[in-house]
Amino acid sequence: MEQDKKLVELILKGERERFGVLVERYQRAIYRFLMNMGLDHDEAADTMQNAFVKAYDKLHTLRGGEHFRVWLYSIAANQARNYMRRRARELPLEEPDMPVHEEDPGLLVEREQLRSLLSGALKRLPEDQRKVVVLRAFENMPFKEVAEVCSISLSNAKTSYHRALKKMQRWLKPVASRMNLENQG
Amino acid sequence: MDCPIDEILLIDYLEGELEPKMARQVEQHLEACRPCRAEYESLLKVKQALAGVKESVVDQPPESFWQENFQAVARATYERDSSTGVSGGKVLSFPRFSRLRILAAAAIVLLALAGVLRLGLGPIGPPRGPSAELAQVTEANQAYVDSLYQLAETIYQYQIALNAMESMVELGADQENGYVPAGMEVPAYSSVYDGLAELEDNQLQQVMYALASDL
Ligand SMILES: [Zn+2]
Numbered sequence: 001m002e003q004d005k006k007l008v009e010l011i012l013k014g015e016r017e018r019f020g021v022l023v024e025r026y027q028r029a030i031y032r033f034l035m036n037m038g039l040d041h042d043e044a045a046d047t048m049q050n051a052f053v054k055a056y057d058k059l060h061t062l063r064g065g066e067h068f069r070v071w072l073y074s075i076a077a078n079q080a081r082n083y084m085r086r087r088a089r090e091l092p093l094e095e096p097d098m099p100v101h102e103e104d105p106g107l108l109v110e111r112e113q114l115r116s117l118l119s120g121a122l123k124r125l126p127e128d129q130r131k132v133v134v135l136r137a138f139e140n141m142p143f144k145e146v147a148e149v150c151s152i153s154l155s156n157a158k159t160s161y162h163r164a165l166k167k168m169q170r171w172l173k174p175v176a177s178r179m180n181l182e183n184q185g
Numbered sequence: 186m187d188c189p190i191d192e193i194l195l196i197d198y199l200e201g202e203l204e205p206k207m208a209r210q211v212e213q214h215l216e217a218c219r220p221c222r223a224e225y226e227s228l229l230k231v232k233q234a235l236a237g238v239k240e241s242v243v244d245q246p247p248e249s250f251w252q253e254n255f256q257a258v259a260r261a262t263y264e265r266d267s268s269t270g271v272s273g274g275k276v277l278s279f280p281r282f283s284r285l286r287i288l289a290a291a292a293i294v295l296l297a298l299a300g301v302l303r304l305g306l307g308p309i310g311p312p313r314g315p316s317a318e319l320a321q322v323t324e325a326n327q328a329y330v331d332s333l334y335q336l337a338e339t340i341y342q343y344q345i346a347l348n349a350m351e352s353m354v355e356l357g358a359d360q361e362n363g364y365v366p367a368g369m370e371v372p373a374y375s376s377v378y379d380g381l382a383e384l385e386d387n388q389l390q391q392v393m394y395a396l397a398s399d400l
Contacts, residue, residue, distance in 0.1 A: 016266060023258050027251055035243040045254065052258040057265065115238045122242075136200070137235040138242070143202065155193055162192040165231045172231065 008065025019056055026069065027052070029139065030076050036134040038123060043083045051076040067148075073139075074149045077131060084127050117175065121168045129164035132157055190214055190221050199228055 002010075002021065011018050030051060034044035054075050055068075062071055122130055131150055135141045136157075141149070147157040190211060197203045198211040215222045 016262070019262065020255065020259065023255055024251075027254050031246070031254075032243050041246065045250070049254060049257050049261070052254075053261045053265075056258075056262045111238070111241070114234060115241055118234060118238050119242055133235070137232065138239050143200070158193045158196045162196050162228070165228045169227050169231045172234070 003066070004068040005065035008059065008062065008068055012060060019059075022055075022068065022072075023052055026072055030072065033073060033134060033139055034076060034080055036122070036138050037077070037080055037084060037127075037131065038087050039080055039083050043080075047076060047079045047083065051079050054079070070141075070145045070148050073135070073141075074151070077149060081127075117172060118168070121171045124171065125164050125167060128152075129160050129167070132160040133164045133168075136161055188214070188218060188221055190218075195221070195225060195228070199225065199232060 004022065004025075007018055007021055011022075027048060030048050031044055034047050035041070039047060051072065055072050058075075062068065122133065125133065128150065132146055135146045135149055136143065143154055143157050143161075146161075147154045150157060150160075152160070194203075194211060198208060198215075201208075203211065215225055
């Protein structure tokens with residue numbers, strides 16, 4: 001399989017059809033990223049398409065094809081901003097509702113509930129913190145790349161991540177014992 | 186308590202971004218310092234919870250969605266390049282099937298020829314002055330462009346089909362190597378794939394020709 005660096009070189013030399021390999025390679029990850037950033041399916045599909053076309057148009061401005069992946073994420077994140085702003089305005093500011101098991105509140109929170117809990121908590125994070133968490137925890141990006149995608153310093157990326165985890169921990173606390181999250185004295 | 190661990194160091198430790206020596210020092214501090222340990226463990230729980238739902242937060246769209254996205258990007262980039270003349274009208278290719286590029290290139294040449302022929306017929310009916318003639322030519326041009334798009338569309342469909350077949354072939358190879366879980370059914374190789382793979386380049390062009398004449 002050809003590395004991004006090589007592919008980008010070939011594309012810029014005129015083998016433009018090879019861009020298809022990059023689309024195929026990254027479309028699933030970019031879609032997942034956009035969905036995790038809170039876009040709905042149609043918005044994510046639209047944003048992803050625009051991001052790829054923009055990357056194709058601006059490929060000559062990319063310095064070093066090995067950065068393609070990080071660069072593509074930042075294009076997608078920028079294209080998603082309008083949607084995310086709108087989404088942020090729609091959201092009520094109160095704390096998220098935590099589901100409680102009706103028959104037995106002491107029961108361990110099931111995976112499905114955990115999933116909705118966490119996605120609820122993610123939604124309440126400010127956009128910049130959410131982006132850092134999604135890139136680091138879901139996309140497995142090293143902090144150095146997270147910082148690049150978000151155009152922030154390395155230490156800011158880590159601080160944001162720390163704040164986000166603290167917030168989520170606070171929100172999840174009411175159900176923490178049931179999902180084995182509780183540990184605070 | 187005077188703690189040497191700030192939030193960044195703690196995050197570095199949590200995320201495994203520290204050198205082993207440094208990590209050991211943090212570890213030793215965490216063993217000795219209760220507040221820091223509590224802080225670390227609460228962060229770890231959230232991190233683990235996130236890792237636990239990582240695969241399931243986003244619903245997977247159907248397989249056709251990826252093909253649609255690929256096609257949409259391919260169409261958009263193709264249109265851009267055609268309007269700027271950058272690429273000489275290449276369509277994006279799916280990975281793993283480079284022969285399709287030959288196919289696609291052959292198709293573009295064929296269609297270009299068809300376009301030239303069509304233009305060569307000139308305006309139909311009595312001549313009505315230069316502007317009418319121009320309108321006719323533009324119309325023919327439009328038809329040519331339309332058919333190019335149509336053809337491109339067909340090629341994308343072909344690519345999708347062939348790509349799927351390639352996956353089947355790979356899956357079959359995986360099964361031979363024991364990578365496919367027992368009980369998982371591997372579809373039979375498509376005869377279309379086998380047939381296409383055996384074609385000579387000039388035969389491929391003929392297939393393409395037949396395809397083009399269907400439009
Ligand atoms: Zn301490």
